[in-house]
Amino acid sequence: MLEIKNLHVKLEEEDKQILKGVDLTLEAGKVHAIMGPNGSGKSTLSYVLSGRDGYEVTDGSATLEGEDILDLEPEERAAAGLFLAFQYPVEIPGVGNMTFLRTAVNAQRKARGEEELSAGDFLKIVREKAKSLKINADMLKRPVNVGFSGGEKKRNEIMQMAMLEPKMCILDETDSGLDVDAMKLVSDGVNALRGEGRSFLVITHYQRLLDHIKPDVVHIMADGRIVKSGGPELALEVENNGYADILEEVA
Amino acid sequence: MALPAQKQDATDARLASMTLPESGVWAKTAREDALSRVTAMGLPSARDEYWKYTNPASLVAREAPEAALHENDAVPLYDGIDRLKVVFVDGVFDAEASDDLTLEGVEIERLAEVSQMDIHWAKDLYGVLETRGQKPVERPMAALNTAYATDGLVIRATGQVAKPIALIYRHESTTSDAILHHVIRVEEGADVTVLENGPAAARFNKVMEVDVADKGAFHHVRAQGRDHERRANTHLYGRLGTESVFKSFTLTANGRLTRNEVVLELLGDDAQAHVAGAALGDGDFHHDDTVFITHDAVNCESRQVFKKVLRNGAVGVFQGKILVQPDAQKTDGYQISQSLLLDDDSQFLAKPELEIYADDVACSHGSTSGAIDEDALFYLRSRGVPEGPATDLLVLSFLAEAIDEIEDEAIADDILSRLEAWLARRRG
Numbered sequence: 001m002l003e004i005k006n007l008h009v010k011l012e013e014e015d016k017q018i019l020k021g022v023d024l025t026l027e028a029g030k031v032h033a034i035m036g037p038n039g040s041g042k043s044t045l046s047y048v049l050s051g052r053d054g055y056e057v058t059d060g061s062a063t064l065e066g067e068d069i070l071d072l073e074p075e076e077r078a079a080a081g082l083f084l085a086f087q088y089p090v091e092i093p094g095v096g097n098m099t100f101l102r103t104a105v106n107a108q109r110k111a112r113g114e115e116e117l118s119a120g121d122f123l124k125i126v127r128e129k130a131k132s133l134k135i136n137a138d139m140l141k142r143p144v145n146v147g148f149s150g151g152e153k154k155r156n157e158i159m160q161m162a163m164l165e166p167k168m169c170i171l172d173e174t175d176s177g178l179d180v181d182a183m184k185l186v187s188d189g190v191n192a193l194r195g196e197g198r199s200f201l202v203i204t205h206y207q208r209l210l211d212h213i214k215p216d217v218v219h220i221m222a223d224g225r226i227v228k229s230g231g232p233e234l235a236l237e238v239e240n241n242g243y244a245d246i247l248e249e250v251a
Numbered sequence: 252m253a254l255p256a257q258k259q260d261a262t263d264a265r266l267a268s269m270t271l272p273e274s275g276v277w278a279k280t281a282r283e284d285a286l287s288r289v290t291a292m293g294l295p296s297a298r299d300e301y302w303k304y305t306n307p308a309s310l311v312a313r314e315a316p317e318a319a320l321h322e323n324d325a326v327p328l329y330d331g332i333d334r335l336k337v338v339f340v341d342g343v344f345d346a347e348a349s350d351d352l353t354l355e356g357v358e359i360e361r362l363a364e365v366s367q368m369d370i371h372w373a374k375d376l377y378g379v380l381e382t383r384g385q386k387p388v389e390r391p392m393a394a395l396n397t398a399y400a401t402d403g404l405v406i407r408a409t410g411q412v413a414k415p416i417a418l419i420y421r422h423e424s425t426t427s428d429a430i431l432h433h434v435i436r437v438e439e440g441a442d443v444t445v446l447e448n449g450p451a452a453a454r455f456n457k458v459m460e461v462d463v464a465d466k467g468a469f470h471h472v473r474a475q476g477r478d479h480e481r482r483a484n485t486h487l488y489g490r491l492g493t494e495s496v497f498k499s500f501t502l503t504a505n506g507r508l509t510r511n512e513v514v515l516e517l518l519g520d521d522a523q524a525h526v527a528g529a530a531l532g533d534g535d536f537h538h539d540d541t542v543f544i545t546h547d548a549v550n551c552e553s554r555q556v557f558k559k560v561l562r563n564g565a566v567g568v569f570q571g572k573i574l575v576q577p578d579a580q581k582t583d584g585y586q587i588s589q590s591l592l593l594d595d596d597s598q599f600l601a602k603p604e605l606e607i608y609a610d611d612v613a614c615s616h617g618s619t620s621g622a623i624d625e626d627a628l629f630y631l632r633s634r635g636v637p638e639g640p641a642t643d644l645l646v647l648s649f650l651a652e653a654i655d656e657i658e659d660e661a662i663a664d665d666i667l668s669r670l671e672a673w674l675a676r677r678r679g
Contacts, residue, residue, distance in 0.1 A: 052632050053625065078635035090630040092653025095644050099633075103644065108635035143648075160634060 001199040002026040002049075002168050004127075007060035009041075009048050018044045021060065031200040033210055035235060036221035037243045042203045043087065045221075047171040050084040051077050064168055078104075079111035081167035085157040085174050092144040097156070100144045101126060101163055108164060129162040133189050151182030153200035158189035169193070170201045175209040189211030207239035220246055258293040265294055265395075268313050272401045277374035278366035285378050285397035292391040301388055304568040304600045305510050305539040310392060310408050315428035315454035318480035318507070327419070328448045328474050328669055332661055334417040335359075337404060341422060341452050348419075356410035359444060362432060372656040373405045375387020377436045378476035380460040380488035384514040385614055388543065393486040393512070396458040397520045400432030407436045408467070415470075415662075420449030427452035430651040433459045437467035437495075444659070447473035450506070454482040465492040465519055469499075472662050475511075476504030476671060479535065486512045487526075487650060493519030495550070500657045502666050503538055504673050510539040517544070517551040517579075527556040527656035531646075531673055532565030532597075539568035540588075546579035546609075555586040558653045560646050561597035572604040574611050584614035592622055592650045593642075643674040 002024070009019035018041045026032050028126040048055050049062060051074035062070050069077050092100065117125070118225050130140060133155050145153050154174055161169055171190070175183055190200070190213050202213055210218070210232065218234040219226045222243070227250040228234065238246070254262065266289070269662075271282050295307040309316050338348035344361055352359040365371050379395035384390055406416065418433075429452035437443055441464070449456070463469050475483065483506065489497045503509055515524050530538045544553045559567035569588035590599030601618040623645055631641035647670065654670075658662040 005380070052629050052633075073638070074629060074632035074642075075635050075637045078633055084633050086630065086633075090624075091625045092627050092630070092648050094648035100631075100644070103640065104631075104634035104636055107637060107640065111635065111637075143651075164634065 001028045001065060002201070003063045005061050007048070008058040008061060009044060009055050009165045010055050010058055012056050017058075018224055019048070020053075022224070022226055024219065024226060026034065026199050026201060028197050029195070030197055030216045031194065031202060031213060032217045032219060033204060033215040034219045034221050034226075035204060035234060035238055040056060040221045041224040042124055042221055043080070043172055043213070044205055046084055046170045049170060050082060051073060078164070078166070079108045083161050083166035083169045085154075085161060085171045086170065087173040088174060089145050089153040089157055091146045093146050095144050097142055097144050098126065098140050101160065104160065105163055128161065129159060132192065133159050133162070135159050142150065150177035151179065151185070154178055154186050158186055162189065162193060168201070170197050170203070172203050173205065174202070175204055175206060175214065183209065184212060207235040210235045222247055252283060255298075257471055258296050261296060262290065262293045263677070264289070264313050265311060269399055271398060272366070274366045276369040277371055278377070279664065281374065281378045282398045285381070285394045287380070288385065288394040289391055289398060290388045293383075294391050294393065294395065300351065301541070304570070304602075305508070305537060307392070310454070310456070312508070315426055315452070316482065317425045318422070318453035318478060319425060319484065320422060321450065321478040325372055329417055329446055329662065329665055332415065332665065333338055333425065334415045336417050336419060338419045338421060338430060339402065339429075339451070340457070341424050341427035342402060346522065349567070354413055356408060356412040356441065357416070358407045358409070359416065360405040362405055363401055365405045366401075371458055372407070372436070373434055376462050378516070380462065380490055381458060381486070383516065384543070390486060390512060390514070392456060392484050393458050394501040396430050396432055396456050396486070400430045403432040403434070405434050406443070407438065408441040409438050410441050412441070412443040415444040415446050417448065419448040420447065420451035420455070422481070425453055426650070428454045429456070431455075431457045435459065435461045435469065435615070437461065437463040437469050439464040440466045442468040443451050444470040444472075446662070447471075447540050448663055450476065450478035450481045451483065453481065455481065455485070457483070457485040458488070459486070460488045461497070462490050463492055463495040463497055465564040466494045467492065468496040470658060471499040472657055472666065473500070474666065475504045475506060475509060475665045476502070477673070479505050479507065481506045482508040484510045486514065487569040489515040489524065491515065491517045491519060491522040491524060494521045495519060496522070497524045498658060499526045500653070500666075501528040502669065504530065505532070505536060506538070507535055508537045509540060513540075513542045515544045515553070517546050517548055517553065520549045520551065522548060522551045524552070525554040525656050527554070527653045528558070529650045529670070530559045530560050530567060531670070532559065532567065534563040534565060535675060536565035538566070540571070542571040543574070544572065544584070545574045546582045546584065547576045548579060550581040551579065552583040553585070554656070556590070556653045556656055557588045558650050559599060560593065560649065561590055561603060562593035562601060564596040566597070567599045569599075569601045569603070569618070571602075572606065573616070575607040575609050575614065577608040580611045582609060582612040582614065584612065586616035586654070588618045588626055589649070590620045591646065591679070592620055639678045643671070646674060647671070
């Protein structure tokens, strides 16, 4: 599904190398987690993959189902099936959540040459998906993320994911700012979307989230590289001993 | 005091080309008084402090500069709204195109007819608010209007007016120089909505004087556009009685030069005045909102919400003032003026002013200029919305606070779809 090879990335504004050769292969239907200390480049990886400005790829490649995505615009990557759940979802006053969702869904359908959803069909699907994420009608009517609690914002991200049905989902510290109940709700939402063909890259600091969203593979990232990969037990090791041992071991 | 020579010359040149219309007794007096105000003040020049950011030369000039016609919209604004239509073509009432002026809860007459009578209630309003509004800042273009306007409506709302009165201004001659003057009296407890739409003329000078009695309500929504070469100078005056409501919203799209002045006096306790504007300019566009709100009663609220979206060298101006008189305690005044600059070539000039003589008031004001929020743009694009439509959504987001000032949902929706269409066309 997602193939990252020798990815080198620096900040455009300052001459600072953030990613220093990331290699990662994520098969269809699998869930991989990336853990790592602050400043290791986890969030940069998610931004570079989704096409945020301000980063320059100096070497390497990233392909989604064999197609190079690094030259695509963010919206083209989205239409190709990539989705980033933001660590800090952006508030957009004056734009209704529902309008935003419909615009996004139909823009992607249009880009893929599919017919746009009618207002009726759209409403039906929204209601269905909102219910399972406990997103009420009021949240759908309000402006995007405005006045939402941390938990509501993250649920709204998963709501968008559910509506857009991407193939490749990147979750950037989705657990940050969530209490236990909200984390369960969000995880249930993600788990409901797990299935044949849909892959997840879960970026997190803590093992806790991985109790709910069980990964197939765990990677440890440090200083712009993936330094160790393993099974779910690797996350437990981090939880118990911190990163120091692992970093020492690979140094 | 003698006027500066340049101002004297410009004023003489303009007045030499005009003659006071034939009128009945009351209107003749009003016009002659207005003319003496004009000659005393002189017409505005770029050297005047109040015209520092907007050059009035083309508004003052003897001849109206030519303005190419613009194709009218296939579906006119407010088309889905049940309304009484009053059509003016290049500033002249068009009976054929207009509805019958009979409507429940209101008397509607034409200035052209009323001004021929020797006595009419309009004498208590025509030019009266304009005269009051000459202090502390002179507004000679409005006095010029009072002197020379031949057409317009004289409206007296006596109850709940059955449906909105829609003034439609058509522009059909490339050299038309239109002067319209409306007076509106909202009697105690009455409620009326006035809509305006259209470019009106190559050059347009319009005055609307609105007197809202106790517990009366005046709602006003206007759209100016989309002629690229149009020039307009409008004055909207309001005098508010106790517990009265005055709400005005203006959408401006395109136009070479537009200056909209709003002059409100809150004279009765517990009155409420909201004025808002959304302006969209691309290229050769200069838009000026000049607002002066005087609080002279207790526990009144006023809001000014003005937003401008500018690109390709467009210029936006905001001069907004709240004056709170010594006895106007418990005043709640709010003023915000913001611009969204879509490129480095556009300009926003803002002069917010508060002048407060009462000690128990809450007044706030703010003014900002900014670019599109890159985080929000990326967020939208990451969800699959291409850059163009994503930018449009953020423009609408920026304008939302102003559009929210329109109370009627159907009218707000209509304004919103007009905005969306404008944005989509710009995107091509």
